[in-house]
Amino acid sequence: MITSRSSSLFHRLRGDSAEGSIEKGVGSLDASTAIGSLLILILVSLLGWLYLTQASQVTTTGYRIYELERERARLQRENAKLMLEIAELERLEDVEARARQLGFVPPQQVEYLVVTDYPPDHPLSGQLVATFGGENLALNSSQQKTENEAVGAALAVWWEKLISQFNIWITVQPGSAMAEGTP
């Protein structure tokens, strides 16, 4: 019994009777395993590559953000420094001292020249809001519009006059009038 089982096992091990089928089975198993392993390997590689790429990009971007933040802070400080510099250069005490150094003095006598036909200043620089007990009394917008239009028209007339005066100066060349008058 034992000998017979051993003999059968021996044969199987040797592959005498079923060698072909075993080889066949092993061959088909190897192919699918290899393909599967390859696929897994590719997938793992792909995932690894993706992870590494992403990690690399995150690192790069992280550094970039960090650097940009630092740059932003540096520029903000630089901006503050420049504003201070402007303020110091504009400081009235210093401006006055510099002006005096350069020989300037406060005006002793101011002369005003009256220019006729000069357009009047607009009386309203902004909308006046009046409140009486919570009631809002903003100036009537149509009234303001009319005043704007009136001033606009006056300005247009004045501008036209100015332009025509310039045209006269430009078209009449120096010496031309003399040339025309010369016999």
Place this chain on the structure above:
Amino acid sequence: MSAEEPEGKSLRRITFLSAVLFAFMLINVGQLFRWQVLEYDYLLGLAKAEHDWYMEIAPLRGTIRDRNGHILALDIFEFEITAAPPMIANPEEAADRLAPLLSRPRDEILALLNSGQPHVRLARRVPQQIGETIESWGLRGIGVEPRPKRMCAENNLAAHVLGFVNETNNGYYGVEGYYNQILKGQAGEGQGERDPAGNYIPIGFYRLAPPQNGRDLILTIDRTIQYMVEEELEKAIARYGAESGTIIVMEPQTGSILAMASYPSYDPDRFADTPAELFVNPSVSAHYEPGSVFKIITMAAGLDAGVVTPQSTFYDSGSIEVGGRTIMNWDRLGHGLVTMTDVLAQSLNVGAAYVSTTMGRERFYTYVRRFGFGRITEVDLASEGPGRLRLPGDGEWHESDLGTNSFGQGLAVTPLQMISAVAAVANDGLMMKPHVLEKIVDDQHVSPIQPVAVRRVVSPQTAEQLTSMLVEAVQKETDLAAVPGYKIAGKTGTAQVPIPGGYHPSWTIASFIGYAPPEDPAFIVLVNIDKPVVEPWGSKVAAPVFKAVAEQLFVLLGIPPDEARTIGG
């Protein structure tokens, strides 16, 4: 027996080993339980402290500019220099390099770097240039932390208007105090992870919430006018040996304050070394008895109520009794038959008391309240006071107050209340809310502040009549305030200074309020000179100061003389 003996021995050994292993396991589980459950928070905190970093990012406070865009106050950066001694490879070299820049003895710095403490501060308030130089060295273990600091660009110009900012970015007094929430912005924060060397780990957790900087403010203050006014005030204080003084310049038509100066002043950048009483802005907080300038209010009330006209006459015998108290003129003389215009021009107390008593208490105090006395003007400056006004019905009011109040005694006002009230007369009877803010600016847009009319206090006709009377008053009696070529509407005041039990025998507050051009005022100026020694009178002390200020205002604001304006239309 002999076969069982090894088996029993093995079993005992196995049991013993199991017991030992079990004991170890129990110890391990116990330890793990302690770490994971009992001391979880503590250990997590330790770990986080080791590899997490967190910092609060201070916002920049909004810049304050004058109406022409010139910077009045801004944030600059100073640096705090710190060190992590365990991380410093060569303390001696670090001390050598840091000592000259930090103006601190090398040995002191070296002692700190060798202290073995995890973190030490080497210097505070290091100027930006030095901080950035140290930062550029990139010394391992040396921390360079920028911190915003407030600075007034024009030193102590407009100090009382601006106020100051402390180290925690909180503003006090003035605009800094009033608009603190708009100016201060919101702090940001940064969080992330770091490696054992303290370097930032970009792939780890990182979060940054940038700070929201404060918004900028554009004021109605004109720094050139402010500068000029402060100079004139200082000169006047020196000239008349006065103790203190105030000048306010305002646009009557909008309530915009162009300048507001008080002496003595202080440097807001050095607030820590300044006596606290100097922080208070006298223009909005100090109470004083206004004296004769208050006759403008009394006369406005009398004219508007129809009790008197500019031509109304009364016989000035030199005294009048009101509520059992005898009121006399400043010169203790009777002036005979005088008009209401004479009452203003000659500043007759008896005439003013005649007007108030003729009106009666009800009507008189209705007008006084309408002009805004006894309550705050709601100006956008911190620490405004309401003044002090006793009214009929109050326990403290006395019948004689009706007489004394008419010429500015027995009541206390702030300089801003006084100028706002007279500005209403200059503005055709319409009272505007005084303000110092013109625009709020942020990255996105500009929000202009609209002038606000508070109420009509008198009719335009009354205002016009009173203005003419005030012009005449200056022409007749206050030539020291007159500016050649310009008409000025104004009134002097010489108020006694109350002390416990009465009035001081020699102290006065010399004042003048005037506006010009009368028909369309571009400015109104209040001058208060407190306790002048050389002269006590408003007409001698405050009027010339007004003239000096007004002369320059005509030039700075581009206002031609009356004749030129008339010809020019």
